[in-house]
Amino acid sequence: MRTIVRANAFQSTTPIVGRVRPARDRIHDARHVIEAAYCDLFVTADEGQARAAPKLNPALEAVRFGELISTPEPHKE
Secondary structure, X not given: OHHHHHHHHHHHHHHHHXXXXXXXXXXXXXXXXXXXXXXXXXXEOOHHHHXXXXXXXXXXXXXXXXXXXXXXXXXXX
């Protein structure tokens, strides 16, 4: 419930304070974080979602997808 309240406040105040139009994908970013509220980890490749997650739910750790994947070093002979 706290995440939903924070998402609503985030959705409302950011455009008002910044005097800008809300971003088209902001609602989707918030929805994904709300749906992940009961998870321990939120993995995303979307930079906007990664920035929004701790604002909407400080207890939810946001990890960028690229941080999970490591490319193996080429084999040297």
